[in-house]
Amino acid sequence: MTDTGSPSPSRRSLLGWGGAGLALGAAAAGGAAAMARTEDGTEPAGSAIAFHGPHQAGIATPVQDRLHFAAFDVTTDDRDAFVQLLKDWTAAARRMTAGHTVGEGAYGGLAEAPPDDTGEALGLKPSRLTLTIGFGPSLFEKFDLTDHRPEALADLPKFAGDNLDKNRSGGDLCVQACADDPQVAVHAVRNLARIGFGKVVIRWSQLGFGKTSSTTPEAQTPRNLMGFKDGTRNIAGTEPDRLKKFVWVDEKDGPRWMEGGSYLVARRIRMHIETWDRTSLQEQEDIFGRDKGEGAPVGKAKERDEPFLKAMKPDAHVRLAHPDTNHGATILRRGYSFTDGTDGLGRLDAGLFFLAYQRDVRKGFIPIQRSLAADALNEYIQHVGSALFAIPPGVRDQDDWWGRTLFSEEA
Amino acid sequence: MTDTGSPSPSRRSLLGWGGAGLALGAAAAGGAAAMARTEDGTEPAGSAIAFHGPHQAGIATPVQDRLHFAAFDVTTDDRDAFVQLLKDWTAAARRMTAGHTVGEGAYGGLAEAPPDDTGEALGLKPSRLTLTIGFGPSLFEKFDLTDHRPEALADLPKFAGDNLDKNRSGGDLCVQACADDPQVAVHAVRNLARIGFGKVVIRWSQLGFGKTSSTTPEAQTPRNLMGFKDGTRNIAGTEPDRLKKFVWVDEKDGPRWMEGGSYLVARRIRMHIETWDRTSLQEQEDIFGRDKGEGAPVGKAKERDEPFLKAMKPDAHVRLAHPDTNHGATILRRGYSFTDGTDGLGRLDAGLFFLAYQRDVRKGFIPIQRSLAADALNEYIQHVGSALFAIPPGVRDQDDWWGRTLFSEEA
Ligand code: HEM
Ligand code: HEM
Numbered sequence: 042m043t044d045t046g047s048p049s050p051s052r053r054s055l056l057g058w059g060g061a062g063l064a065l066g067a068a069a070a071g072g073a074a075a076m077a078r079t080e081d082g083t084e085p086a087g088s089a090i091a092f093h094g095p096h097q098a099g100i101a102t103p104v105q106d107r108l109h110f111a112a113f114d115v116t117t118d119d120r121d122a123f124v125q126l127l128k129d130w131t132a133a134a135r136r137m138t139a140g141h142t143v144g145e146g147a148y149g150g151l152a153e154a155p156p157d158d159t160g161e162a163l164g165l166k167p168s169r170l171t172l173t174i175g176f177g178p179s180l181f182e183k184f185d186l187t188d189h190r191p192e193a194l195a196d197l198p199k200f201a202g203d204n205l206d207k208n209r210s211g212g213d214l215c216v217q218a219c220a221d222d223p224q225v226a227v228h229a230v231r232n233l234a235r236i237g238f239g240k241v242v243i244r245w246s247q248l249g250f251g252k253t254s255s256t257t258p259e260a261q262t263p264r265n266l267m268g269f270k271d272g273t274r275n276i277a278g279t280e281p282d283r284l285k286k287f288v289w290v291d292e293k294d295g296p297r298w299m300e301g302g303s304y305l306v307a308r309r310i311r312m313h314i315e316t317w318d319r320t321s322l323q324e325q326e327d328i329f330g331r332d333k334g335e336g337a338p339v340g341k342a343k344e345r346d347e348p349f350l351k352a353m354k355p356d357a358h359v360r361l362a363h364p365d366t367n368h369g370a371t372i373l374r375r376g377y378s379f380t381d382g383t384d385g386l387g388r389l390d391a392g393l394f395f396l397a398y399q400r401d402v403r404k405g406f407i408p409i410q411r412s413l414a415a416d417a418l419n420e421y422i423q424h425v426g427s428a429l430f431a432i433p434p435g436v437r438d439q440d441d442w443w444g445r446t447l448f449s450e451e452a
Numbered sequence: 453m454t455d456t457g458s459p460s461p462s463r464r465s466l467l468g469w470g471g472a473g474l475a476l477g478a479a480a481a482g483g484a485a486a487m488a489r490t491e492d493g494t495e496p497a498g499s500a501i502a503f504h505g506p507h508q509a510g511i512a513t514p515v516q517d518r519l520h521f522a523a524f525d526v527t528t529d530d531r532d533a534f535v536q537l538l539k540d541w542t543a544a545a546r547r548m549t550a551g552h553t554v555g556e557g558a559y560g561g562l563a564e565a566p567p568d569d570t571g572e573a574l575g576l577k578p579s580r581l582t583l584t585i586g587f588g589p590s591l592f593e594k595f596d597l598t599d600h601r602p603e604a605l606a607d608l609p610k611f612a613g614d615n616l617d618k619n620r621s622g623g624d625l626c627v628q629a630c631a632d633d634p635q636v637a638v639h640a641v642r643n644l645a646r647i648g649f650g651k652v653v654i655r656w657s658q659l660g661f662g663k664t665s666s667t668t669p670e671a672q673t674p675r676n677l678m679g680f681k682d683g684t685r686n687i688a689g690t691e692p693d694r695l696k697k698f699v700w701v702d703e704k705d706g707p708r709w710m711e712g713g714s715y716l717v718a719r720r721i722r723m724h725i726e727t728w729d730r731t732s733l734q735e736q737e738d739i740f741g742r743d744k745g746e747g748a749p750v751g752k753a754k755e756r757d758e759p760f761l762k763a764m765k766p767d768a769h770v771r772l773a774h775p776d777t778n779h780g781a782t783i784l785r786r787g788y789s790f791t792d793g794t795d796g797l798g799r800l801d802a803g804l805f806f807l808a809y810q811r812d813v814r815k816g817f818i819p820i821q822r823s824l825a826a827d828a829l830n831e832y833i834q835h836v837g838s839a840l841f842a843i844p845p846g847v848r849d850q851d852d853w854w855g856r857t858l859f860s861e862e863a
Contacts, residue, residue, distance in 0.1 A: 107661075109791070114798075152734040159729055160679020160744055161662075161789075164672055208796075223634075223661040227677075227791050231800060235729050242798035248791055250518075250634040250659070251572075261575055266638075268571020318570055318646050323563040333571055378572075380520070380638050380659055381792060385619075387525075387653035389642060 086221040087166030092138045094435040095301045096289060099171035100373065100398050101278040103257045105219040108249030108377040109226040110307065110394065111234065112177070112212025112428055113241040120184045124448050126240045130174070130233055131442035137229050140167030143236070159235065162228035170220040172229055174443045175305050175430025180213040189447060191299050193290070193401035194431045197306070201414040202423060209309050209426030212244045217305075217396070223248070245426070247309065249377020249394050256375065262336060262344065266312055266378050266391055267421075269329055270336035273344055274363075276373040287371045287405070288398050290434075298446035301434030303398045306406040309379075309426030312392040317421045328417045330357030356417040367412050372397040372405045392422065402429065497632040498577030503549045505846040506712045507700060510582035511784065511809050512689040514668045516630040519660030519788040520637040521718065521805065522645065523588070523623025523839055524652040531595045535859050537651045541585070541644055542853040551578030554643050570646065573639035581631040583640055585854045586716050586841025591624040600858060602710050604701070604812035605842045608717070612825040613834065620720050620837030623655045628716075628807070634659070656837070658720065660788020660805050667786065673747060673755065677723055677789050677802055678832070680740055681747035684755055685774075687784040698782045698816070699809050701845075709857035712845030714809045717817040720790075720837030723803040728832045739828045741768030767828040778823050783808040783816045803833065813840065 133143045144157025181190035218226040253265040254272030262270040276283045290299045330353035338348035353360040364371050380391040399405030544554045555568025592601040629637040664676045665683030673681040687694045701710045741764035749759035764771040791802040810816030
């Protein structure tokens with residue numbers, strides 16, 4: 042007889058397991074506060090980002106390296122069960138963003154039960170994990186919420202060139218997980234999905250491997266898969282005035298439950314990489330209205346120089362996307378590059394998973410994307426997925442939970 | 453009239469572009485030699501790994517964080533054209549692994565031509581990029597090479613439980629790109645595919661986001677998506693005797709062109725994550741024969757303690773995979789976790805992209821995998837992709853090229 046059936050190895054293993062969780066917890070407790078800041082004002086890659094605050098983290102937060110984005114459909118019509126799920130998710134998100142396991146080691150302390158946490162992030166740093174929840178238009182059809190749907194969460198029209206795949210679009214809920222370590226982001230989404238078993242199911246998910254925007258102006262601007270610096274003229278996390286003006290819903294906007302929140306448009310944009318790669322440097326630069334090496338606007342020397350739109354071709358991307366062309370419309374971009382293997386024709390299924398935050402979709406993504414109908418870039422890209430979410434305000438403290446303002450008050 | 457048509461902005465931009473390449477080159481020149489080593493003897497994440505040597509890098513090299521693996525089919529039957537491609541690939545790989553762009557900035561210095569390099573890795577560090585080429589069994593059917601196919605590159609039998617998808621299996625060639633930054637790995641595969649246009653086409657590709665083996669015993673052992681430490685008992689890059697014995701083809705083995713090479717088995721192994729997550733801790737630990745927290749073998753206290761196989765259940769994975777159960781069969785594992793979104797049923801398409809290097813497939817993967825027919829783990833996994841490659845020896849110097857020993861000599 043072997044000794045595997047005896048209690049001792051499992052207890053020891055249980056201790057090992059719980060012990061690792063505790064060690065992690067201790068490291069995380071020091072977290073954001075104790076760790077030194079890096080030169081560009083961002084947290085070091087391993088540290089924890091505060092979960093509580095007036096706004097959800099993951100929007101104005103300096104962009105982390107990796108993304109796992111998941112859209113969920115609600116499968117229960119029991120409102121109480123759904124509210125309980127939001128509370129359970131909040132508790133788990135609070136722990137995971139601090140670098141803890143979900144729950145305290147093995148479930149109920151019993152080797153006979155599945156562990157609370159799936160374990161693959163044990164021993165990894167908090168990695169600046171942020172978890173950001175959103176509510177899709179279809180959620181408001183459920184649970185008698187139609188009156189609460191914000192007007193600023195306006196349905197997107199069909200745009201020129203859209204070729205949307207239903208299986209990569211929509212969703213009652215979303216969770217955006219960003220972290221410097223992909224295993225930490227994947228672990229978080231997986232554990233939320235697991236907690237939601239029987240109440241929600243993942244509709245689609247997207248991994249992003251390279252940020253394409255930095256929301257810290259001091260950092261080196263990352264490059265997208267077309268090889269251009271992306272995110273140069275973005276709203277920075279360090280610009281409270283512009284965040285207030287263009288990103289955060291305020292008390293005048295209504296509905297009240299959205300105060301401190303924002304709206305998110307997600308678009309899966311496939312790039313025709315192979316065609317792009319056969320385009321001349323001159324044409325590539327004309328298309329964006331910026332040069333490839335430095336990222337400077339046409340006729341200017343430096344990346345951060347003010348673009349002179351009239352020097353650009355009329356169909357240049359930057360010219361058409363610029364606020365001056367769109368009555369001031371301005372969004373916060375937070376997209377990621379993706380590569381999901383190859384399609385049936387041996388072409389890389391790669392592109393930009395575009396994420397834009399704004400105070401009102403009607404004054405942000407919609408007018409800009411309409412203007413981009415004339416974009417020279419359209420020959421090389423195609424929008425293949427689309428989703429829209431109301432991003433509720435932040436979780437204020439230990440007793441608060443995701444969506445409380447919508448689900449527990451008469452807003 | 454705008455000034456975009458005039459030569460000056462494009463020349464300036466060309467300089468900017470070339471300049472960035474030079475800066476990178478300079479950083480890389482210091483590379484592996486100049487940069488300090490880290491505590492565990494591995495290169496720092498940003499540095500360059502030597503491309504030249506008796507063996508290809510990417511096998512005994514300490515495992516980098518990310519993977520982009522691509523299998524190609526050859527579409528030309530012009531042998532000279534194919535040999536030229538191998539030379540062009542070698543030149544590009546030599547530059548990219550050192551942190552340079554492909555070519556010297558813009559193609560021929562002309563803004564009218566597409567740039568040599570697609571650009572998205574500009575400004576990024578070499579990131580310990582390694583590029584490892586392999587030749588699949590089907591390549592030997594082409595170009596009159598049937599006589600040169602090594603016996604040790606034995607066709608894999610159909611194993612119990614295999615559910616292989618042709619679109620994720622096979623390939624005439626492979627390139628394994630490993631780097632600490634996924635954008636660097638993706639950039640490398642994309643640029644090789646681009647150089648191969650008209651001669652080879654990508655058959656399938658796989659992104660791996662988290663290493664599941666470390667080949668440096670001092671480093672913290674990474675965890676796979678089942679939450680267990682993976683790679684504890686592996687061959688380390690620091691064990692020349694075991695590498696010689698189990699990994700590198702030597703002069704006695706034949707064929708001569710393979711001396712210094714190895715053989716690679718790649719298996720895409722899907723995990724039934726949702727079922728696994730509902731399994732008790734005790735059962736999970738029984739299945740592997742190790743505990744989840746520490747990774748110690750059953751009945752032992754520490755991860756590195758010698759496993760006592762008889763203490764494990766007869767169908768425990770470690771017991772069945774251990775050399776003692778398989779007449780000494782030993783492989784070098786170098787796999788990565790993957791998550792490729794969700795399947796039609798809302799389940800994560802996630803698992804282990806298993807990579808095993810060995811001196812002879814008949815004495816490595818095949819007997820171990822046969823033994824694993826009885827593995828308790830099989831209830832939770834399924835092999836859905838399979839491929840096999842002869843990994844030729846390393847590129848010795850500036851004049852040498854990938855595959856020279858096969859294509860230019862009477863071996
Ligand atoms: C694959 C698709 C896209 C690519 C490759 C791309 C790339 C770029 C690049 C390289 C820049 C210049 C650098 C910068 O300021 O960030 C830029 C700017 C910008 N893009 Fe895009 N973009 C894409 C899609 C979109 C979409 C769908 C929108 C919104 C509907 C958008 C809105 C903007 C805005 C607002 C700017 C800044 C314009 C300015 O103020 O100068 N982009 N984009
Ligand atoms: C999803 C599939 C698999 C998972 C999750 C998995 C996981 C593990 C784990 C956790 C260990 C113990 C730690 C260690 O020594 O690395 C291990 C050991 C091992 N596995 Fe796997 N494995 C998988 C598939 C395979 C396959 C297909 C093979 C080869 C055919 C294999 C061969 C081995 C070997 C040789 C050992 C070391 C045994 C020893 O010497 O103690 N594994 N595996």
